[in-house]
Amino acid sequence: MxxxxxxxxxxxxxxxxxxxxxxxxxxxxxxxxxxxxxxxxxxxxxxxxxxxxxxxxxxxxxxxxxxxxxxxxxxxxxxxxxxxxxxxxxxxxxxxAQPLPWRHVEPLLRDSLGSRYKELQIESDALAAASLAQVHRAQVIATKEMVVVKVQYPDLAAxxxxxxxxxxxxxxxxxxxPISRDFDSWLQTLRAQLHAEIDYPREMAVAQQLASALPKYDSLTVDGVSLVVPNFWPRYSGSRWLTMDYVSGFQAGSSEVAALPQARRNALGRLMLELFFVEVFELGLMQSDPNFGNYLISAEGDQLTLLDFGSVMSLEKSVQQALCDTIVAGHCNDDAALLSGLQRLGCLKDDAGSHAQQTFRNFVVNLLEPLRPPSELPPEFLNQSGDYCWGRSALLNRTGRHVAKSVTSRQFTIPSGDFALVARKLTGVFTFIAVLNAEFNAYDVIAPYLNRKAPVKKRSRQRT
Structure with missing residues (x-):
């Protein structure tokens, strides 16, 4: 075939x-x-x-x-x-994505691992396959621990x-x-993203950095649900292959996750949103690929495991500050600050027309709808307890339709690559929560950040 x-x-x-x-x-x-x-x-x-x-x-x-x-x-x-x-x-x-047959993968692993190849018992059938690599489950013979080995496809980097x-x-x-400088800048962002995703030493370093940083934030444990970063194995990792602990679980859209109690799905959704704010406002490290395959939910729903660190982007300080300012301004309906943030993000030129300004303003403000104070949430999307129903709101469809009607204008400016990645991340987070059919109000997630003018260190707060 x-x-x-x-x-x-x-x-x-x-x-x-x-x-x-x-x-x-x-x-x-x-x-x-x-x-x-x-x-x-x-x-x-x-x-x-x-x-x-x-x-x-x-x-x-x-x-x-x-x-x-x-x-x-x-x-x-x-x-x-x-x-x-x-x-x-x-x-x-x-x-x-379809996996390569074992006969093409096995020689790569033998050559890469050398004598260490005999320390692993690797399954010949791929556990999963993606466009740039595939994953095989294995056992560390000496300790009986289960791991997964991600193998990059041959000659990919070249x-x-x-x-x-x-x-x-x-x-x-x-x-x-189009052929334009604005779009060339956007293309360079995509090119850099591709190179980051095949840089396995960087991926392992980022994962270890997050594994050390994330436990410091109390907000990342929500009603008994916690984040997990798998342990990586440097001995069995290199420039074109990567080994980490094997973790079992289910994706957000699975029937197993759908069967979890409502309270557990609510906690998972809130945790995903809390993670976004920690990434953007505090760490300046953001996982930019919202694919459901990059997250696993445990059978009990008490753990959310992060899997893919190749698509984690490091936000430059100026970009991080502009992004934080844009989110806060959009939430507070501060049009002047919002315009400034969008200009610094490269979404709007200094001489942008009113139509382009209004398009981006509406996009940001509409996208932040679930973060409004409870009294300002659309009543048609609330349950009997007054909680926002993320799945029923169809937020992204409504926001997307508005943008689609506006981008054909000659005044429309192609957003910067950084903004495109962040916007996609946020819409991915919201999609994740909507697929869970989570029901909760998110104002208390953004509230601690509203008076902050710069990225901050660890925060702790008690949830009532």
Whole structure:
């Protein structure tokens, strides 16, 4: 089967497939626009454009490896300013990763581990597979401890920039992304994110940093539910492979988690939100990939385990401060401070028109809806006890529709890459909570930060 073939190599064979897909899609895009102009219609999505977007996504899926990851990143971070057919098609890549056969993986591990390979009993069937690596469960023979070994796909690092450039070239050929300095900056953020995710020594260092820092925050234990960072094994880790403790559990959208008591799901949701505020306001380290596969919930629902640290981004101090100011200003309806924060984040130019200013203001304010004081929450989304029902609120759909109607304006400025990552993180957190069908008011989560003008150290507070 083609799904079990090694990742294709070579710029010619890989780039050619994308160039063909790009040319076809570019023709479809131009054809669709011309027809609608003749009809006097607004820009829209024809069936042909949908088909060509699907064709392009399939081309990425067939090439595998970094091409799939690049497509996933574009889908996650570009959904507010890339054509809807393209993002819809690229989102399908999130469930298409297939593992390489053991015969291709086993030699890599033998060469990498050397004599240490015999210290592990590694299962040949992959436990999980992603676009850049796959995971195998193993046992440390001497201690009987269970671990997982993440193996990076061969030659990935050498091809990453070349593959990224090929996808960008195709998207521009298809007229799906603009040629502008603003967008070039956004693309550089994506490129840096890709490189961070294959830097395994950095991933292990970040995980160890978080394992040391997170227990210091009392807010990260909520009604008996705590965070867990798995232990890493430096002896069995290197530049292209990484070993950590094996942790069992379920993803947020599973039936097992849905069956947990309401109070436990509420605590899990609050914990996820508390983690976001600690990451942004205090640590300046933020896990930017909201994929449910990056979190595991224990069978009892009393532990939330963090799994992926390759996508943890380090916020520059200026970006961290601007982001904190933007969140606080948006919550407090301080339009002047909000405008300043958005300008410092690179979302708005100094001479941005009123429409662009209002678009970003509304996006931030609407997104922060669940954090309002209880008396200001929309009553239609509250339960009988006055708690906000995250799943029923359909918050992200409402916010997304507003942005989609606004980004076609000529005044709209492409948001900075940092803002796109943070916005995606926050929407991912809210999606996580909504999928849990959690019911709680979140004002007391943001309240301790409202009077703070700069990132702070450890905070402690009692919850009544």
């Amino acid at each position: 083609t799904n079990n073939k090694p990742i294709r190599r070579g710029a010619l064979s890989r780039g050619l497939s994308l160039s063909i897909a790009g040319a076809r899609a570019g023709g479809a895009f131009a054809f669709d626009s011309a027809l609608r102009k003749l009809r006097g219609e607004e820009a829209g999505n024809s069936e042909r454009l949908d088909r060509e977007a699907q064709r392009f996504a399939r081309s990425l899926g067939e090439l595998k490896g970094s091409y799939v990851k690049i497509g996933q990143l574009f889908a996650l971070l570009g959904e507010h300013f890339l054509p809807a057919p393209l993002t819809a098609a690229l989102h399908q890549l999130e469930s298409q 091809m990453l920039d070349e593959d990224f450039d090929a996808v960008v070239k195709m998207l521009r050929l298809a007229r799906w992304i």
